[in-house]
Amino acid sequence: MKHFLLLFCCSLLFTACKDAPANDPNKLNIVTTTTMITDLVHNIGGDAVEVQGLMGSGVDPHLYKASEGDVSKLTRADVVFYSGLHLEGKLVDVFEKMGRTTNTIALAEVLDKKKLIGSEYFASSFDPHIWFNIEYWKQITVNLTQHLSELDPKNAELYKKNKDIYLKKLEGLEIEVRETIASLPKEKRILVTAHDAFNYFGEEYGFKVVGLQGLSTATEAGVQDVQNLAELIIEKKVKAIFIETSVPKRTIEALQQAVKSEGFDVQIGGTLYSDALGNAGTDEGTYIGMFSYNVNTIVNALK
CATH class of the missing domain: 3.40.50.1980 (Nitrogenase molybdenum iron protein domain)
Known part of the structure; x- marks a missing residue:
């Protein structure tokens, strides 16, 4: 009976490992939270990184709770990038516990708090919807690039090149937006x-x-x-x-x-x-x- 149970448990373990996606050891394995952060990492990291986003289109980050599958992705990641300022409110405890073993980085923490809009609704005391200011998003882009370069120095030049290209696109977006609103x-x-x-x-x-x-x-x-x-x-x-x-x-x-x-x-x-x-x-x-x-x-x- 013990022998049967041992075989059964081994079978379950083998199946779980088989179902879990294998990470490329030659690439930085990144987990992101919001779709905005996921898109940014794709733009800067390119083919040099593997990115898994927890949240999809139409998902509300304020109310999002981590599933068992999410926790598995998070614990296997080389780094977790999230927005911060308590946007992902129900994930904060998970990140704090993981911070002891997994590198978790809140990208919005680089912003000057004196310039942010205050909010009593969030533990951070700031409005976390910073992506609707393109200049702030540029700062987030530079911050992400610095972190990627430190974590993966061999691809630092690629990250810098992608950052420069993306910043030019953001500048073009800013011009377009202002022209449209002026009408x-x-x-x-x-x-x-x-x-x-x-x-x-x-x-x-x-x-x-x-x-x-x-x-x-x-x-x-x-x-x-x-x-x-x-x-x-x-x-x-x-x-x-x-x-x-x-x-x-x-x-x-x-x-x-x-x-x-x-x-x-x-x-x-x-x-x-x-x-x-x-x-x-x-x-x-x-x-x-x-x-x-x-x-x-x-x-x-x-x-």
Whole structure:
């Protein structure tokens, strides 16, 4: 009987090892959290690294919990890159415990805290949606490149070359964004969304940003929140409001109905990417494509 149990356990172990993806020993094995960080690592690391992203399109990082499979990926990684500023709130404890054995790096920690937007919703005391400021994303890019070069010196030149190429693309994105937004009159720059993911965007490009659920999707919008925002939309004659791919659309639909019940017609201007990129293989599945899509969607709906 003991012999049978031993064979059975060995069989299970063999199956588990067979199912687990083998890491290339010649490449840096990286695990990332959000789709934005995953896309950035792909751009800088290129073929020199192996990247496994925990979160996919439409996934809300505020509420994401690590599965058993995620923990397995994390423990096998050479390094884990995550956004930080308590964006991945429910993963923080996992990272803190892993920090003793696995290299975990919060990329946003490089940013000057004095310039960040404060927030009482997060343990970090800052709004973590820093990717909506392109200049901050450039700093994140440089920070990532430095870490990759230190972890994998033999490919440091490749990482630097990829960084320079990507920074030029970000500069082109910045020019495009400003030109598009310039076509929208300043009095129409009122952005109403499901939650306050766009404050850095608003600060940089002159938008008044109002999120129905506040900064974190862990909070719930109440009836009074909906009514107050409905009054603002009517007062300012806002033409369109927006849903988000990573947040249920019911709150924005309720807001639309509340506005219509007061005799004002507000349209849902489209779906924005806030806490996650679009599907892999599409333009919106990249940081640059996502940013460009969001800006065009917002400007076209509010004109």
